[in-house]
Amino acid sequence: MDNEELLKILESTQEEENDRLKVGPEEYDPGETLAQLSDGVLIEYIANLSQDPRKDFTREEYFRDKEIKQREHDEATRQERGEIHPPIFAGCTIYINGYTKPGRLQLHEMFVSYGGNFLHYLSGKRKITHIVATNLPLKKRLEFRNYKVVRPEWITESIDQEKLLPWQNYALSWDQEQKNLQFKAASPPPSDTIDCKDPNFIQNFFENSRLHHLSNWKADLRSKFLNDTFTKPSPGDSLSIFHIDFDCFFATVAALSCNTCDIDRDPIVVCHGTKSSDIASCNYVARKYGIRNGMWVSRAKTLLPPDVELVCLPYNFEQIENKSKIFYEVLKDYEIKFDLILPISIDEAVCVIINNHSIEPIDCDQICRDVRSQIWEKTKGCTVSIGCSDFLVLSRLNLKLAKPNGYRVLTQDQLTKDEQFWDDFLAKFSIDDLPGVGYSIVSKLRADNPELDNLLQLKQYYHNSLPLLQKCVGKKTGNKIFSFLQGKDDQESSRMIYQPEEFFARKSLSIEINWGIRFDTVQEIDDFIDSCAVYLVRKLIDLNKKTSQITMKLMRRSAHAPIEPAKYLGMGECDALSHTSRLGIPTSEVGVIATELKCTFRLLACPPKELRGVGVQFNKLVEVSSSVGGQQDKLRLPFQKTLNFELFNNLPNDVKADFSKELKRRDIIITGGPSVRSSRPTTYQERFMEELPTQIRNEVKHDMRITEKIKKTKLSELREQTRKKKESIKNVRAHLLGRESLFEPIKFQKETRFKDICKIVLDWVDATLIDGPHEKDLELFETYLDRLSDANRVPLILRISKLISTRLNLKSNYHGEDSGFQEWERFLLTVIIPKLNKNKHTFQTVRKLDIDFDL
């Protein structure tokens, strides 16, 4: 496309925009709008209007107004109906162009009730994620050519299926020919091309991830357990504990639906691939050759003799769920009622009978035989093994000996009465057969005594010296292992039996994806973060909970690790970066959470192409019921209910009356006195942008948009304020001056330190916004920047300047007039920015190699 054509398009769209603007304001009803705003939003709104120097109040303000109004209205509709739909469109904002079927109103209603945002006007095209249309004239086609233009079916079919379908499948074809072709092709979703940039990636990944299923099933079973009734034993009760576990569950299920293999003769594994694929489960024939769960297929193949072929079977998650359901039903319906059926996982449960002395003693052997045969029959071919005892750890050890396809009943008395018998028993187990003892703890124990191999040796080595063991592995772990070696459970282990409701209660919610993560741009990652937020919030709402603390964990390719690791699309060797945000207020709003996460991602400064994994955790969960009502509204207001007179006075005359009425109705007082605000933030921003090299202006703008969003949510302001209270200015200053070496030992090879420095600098900025930074500190800081510059690490300077600028931007409302703020602004503009400009040329090349925050 040549320049002239481009210009034409630009002009024409501008005209159209203007046309639209002329009609807009007639529908404006300020009274109605204002009444729908919360106090905090109202006050901020007035402040914004008053601050804006371009005071014609017909364009931007009108649309902003309209938008707020619309959103509040949508929210109200959503709540009035009391219908709770999954927020499948969360994070999406649409604009509907022209005639559609179903009609505009219907689509609007559908879209917002499923969590989407709707814009009546193309006020700022940037905010829109999708444009909905059935056909577009040529002019519009060009105008929208960089947007996701979809057919209305995208909305209706997504709602039908209750999930966000990939818009690509509903993209409006540019010409009729193509459209016809598409209909003929009947385009089934090409499932093999789903990568992490696809909106359905997470769903697709989870559908195939065994570990995700294991975690998910476990959570479901726990929640089911809590909804059931059970009899809780008291300490001192005599118990019979049955630890029941399927034998190589996944492999058995897979083999059952495969009629060409023999589970007793062929070495069978369950896996996705042929080389670097994890073995989820292997049968006992395979184990005979040394094959283990978790091993890669390629390795397993090397363990077999040349004439034996490994049988790789696919996962059959559906049948696994099915057999597990039968398993739990058998346990529940068993004729001698279990007092507790504690779910350990999809294929494993601990059943407890409280021995009541008034009735005949139970026959544990008989129960084991009954349960085993019933499960064998009802699952049509799955075997379970059972370990039974009167203590959890002993049941587990018995189970280990019972496997495969057997059972074993031995009480603590029987096991430990005779010391020789007990020693022989212990000698049968390796150290990591103890529950809670894995690779790392074994290594610690071996560091003390490399000879340690089995539990008997472990017992003999630490003999009666608990302190020695605790010194090696820690207090509680030492205590636990020591108890186990006596054939007893420690307190923590038995909590599952004695306080099951507390033990099984959910305390956190998280998502983690460390496979298939290969992004190029921040925008793609933003979309991905949105998907994560939507996924988690959906669960959060299901749980009827809100969260007040969010942790983001990123996996970043280690500097020396190859770009592509051995495992296809695997994460390879990574450094973990993490950051926790306190929200101040519990929330379940996907927008707030997603914005916070996107900010956090920027703070962690992981170059998009280096990203190999993303994790998000909601750490502090609170019941929704405890945070609704008036309390929340109060918390939402970081301001007192007063309004500065000058702010009010600055308003255009025609709207003053409306506000006046509304303020009176709400008892908001207008206070006198000179204004504390000016329009400087705008100036500051413009100046800053002006100074930046053009090629990075866009990305700064992008970041600022995110920051703007945060401002709107209010949460961050509140958070910053509460955080600030805790901060001691003195401490930070002492930190910088006291350790003059702070900027000294920067090892440029090791970038993790840069993150810390960013953190410190931001804290420093926060703490000195009022009184200003110490001259000496600034000097040191400048020296540090110079050294970065000398070492060709200009991107780092860019990053730090961006962090400072966004921080200042965020704070401008509160500290714009403070001398500290001004001092920082001066430093940014006169010291840091010139360094960036000076390095423009090197910067471009370095940037390609190092960070790639392109837009």
Add this chain to the structure above:
DNA sequence: CGAGGCGCCCAG
């Protein structure tokens, strides 16, 4: 010296 945060560890 207790509370709380961070990160490692473990299980299935």
Add this chain to the structure above:
DNA sequence: CATCGCTGGGCGCCTCG
């Protein structure tokens, strides 16, 4: 073709007041 390396909770160690 590959491949689907999750997720929740405990514990140890550190820092902060």
